[in-house]
Amino acid sequence: MATVVSESVERDTRLGRAWYANPYVQAAGLFALVRVVGVAILWLLADQHNRKIIDLLTAWDGDWYLGLAEHGYADLPSNFLDAAGNHTEHTALAFFPAYPKLVDFVHTVTGIGLEPSGVIVSALAGIAAALGIYRIGARLDGRHRVGLLLVALWAGAPLAISLSMTYTEALFTALAAWALVGVLEQRWLLAGLCCAAAGLARPSASVLVAVVGIAALIAVINGRRRPWAIACMVLCPLGLIGWWSYVAGKTGNLLGWFEIQRIGWGFEFDGGQESWKFLGHVLASGSSLMETVNVLVMIGGIVLTVLAAIQRVPWPLVAYSAGIVIMVIGASGITFAKARFMIPGFTLLIPIALGLANRKLPTAVAATAGVVLLGCWLSAYALTGWKFAV
Structure with missing residues (x-):
């Protein structure tokens, strides 16, 4: 089972099958298709709100990463403010360096603008993540379908628009997926x-x-x-x-x-106290769509982690899911972004992918398409109809 994907690729090559029959090509193409749909829906909603799509794809934290790519940490302009409205000489150090360095590299090598450079880095990282996610999904029970379903569900999850933004979710997920591939295959x-x-x-x-x-x-x-x-x-x-x-x-x-995170963004591990208060408030009042989505994602993360354990998914994948859920729920600060913080936890979707893979193909495709369209719309709404950071 550990080598089922690589053996499949070798068999396809040996039999001379067309390039588009390669499972990795299919996984990359499926990811790209879902993300194109997501960006298209965002474009439609942006037009309704008289917003430029590139401004939305580089909003919020994306603006920080582009600023760091352009100016570096030491020379970042003082108009870059934390969530508390402050800027100090150390504020920018809250943001990790890998993504802005890659954006700067693409910008320098190609000569194109920083904004498209950032989108390109995210797109390429997303494809790399999709390939790793496919490999993990396909090796769970040796079925090609599980891997593709896992890719589609992840690419179209609520707030997966961050995979097309100048954010770090795509890059981190790519590295996490391939690190877990290494663990499962003892590489x-x-x-x-x-x-x-x-x-x-x-x-x-x-x-x-x-x-x-x-x-x-x-x-x-x-x-x-x-x-x-x-x-x-x-x-x-x-x-x-x-x-x-x-x-x-x-x-x-x-x-x-x-300390920078705590003072500037209110982030600290409080054991979930703020999250549970937020959950209780939202379930009692139902005050907004995005608040409800974030609560449902947190609850769903817990349920899916338990299901994965019951289904005897390999323990590194269950442990990674549990760790992401604990980190997201257990930390205070910006509760409206909890759904986005779950995006790197692609392993949470394994029980859903396994369940859909056991259904007839038309049922699996229809259900996945419905989930993806809903997720893409929620992503677009979060950037156009919601006024807070995501």
Whole structure:
């Protein structure tokens, strides 16, 4: 089962099948199709609100990342403000460096503007993520269909518009997916390098570091590919620890990054107190669509994690799902963005993909299309009809 995808590709090549029959090409094409639909729906809603689509795709945090790509951390203009309305010499250090560095690289090499460079980085990263997600889905029970369903559900999830924005979700998910591929296939160098790179993209890497590190430790204990597993254990935390250490040196505070997040954006781990208050308020009042969506996504994350455990999905995937859910629900700050914060948790969708794969093809396609269209519309609404950050 571990090599089912690669064996399938080799068989297709050996039989001389057309390039479009390659499962990876199909996964990339499906991801691109869903995202084109999502952006098209956003364009329609943007036109209704007299908004430019490029402004929406680079809104909120996207503007910060483009600013960092253009000016760097030290020279970022003072009009870049945190959620509290402040700008200090250390405010920008809340944002991880991998994405803006890649945007700057594409901008420098191609000569095109920063905004399209950012969209290109996200698009390419999204395709890379889709390939990793397909590989994980297809190897769960050896079925091509599961992988494609998982890709489609992820690409069309609520707030998956962030995968087409100048945000870090696509880049981080690509690195996380391939790190988990490395774990499942015991390709420890792949897992360690991807995990280290993910640590320079988003704080969600703390979950990935824990999962990859524990899996490598188990392999060391069991004596399986011990030297490479040890190398993975050394590599996997380097990016995250490196960035936190850099920020600590700049601020003179060992917990400098966490302080910047707490003061500027209200982010800190409170065990879910704020999230549960938010959940109770929304369920009692039903005050807005986006608040209700965020609550349903949080509840859904818990339910899907439990289902994955019951269905005996490989433990690294369940652990990664659980870690993402705990991080999102357990942290305070910007409750309206909880649905977006769940996007890297593509493993949460595995029980749905497995369930749909067991249905007749027309049923699976119709259900998936319905979920994708709803998710794309919610994404577009979040950027046009909702006034708060996502």
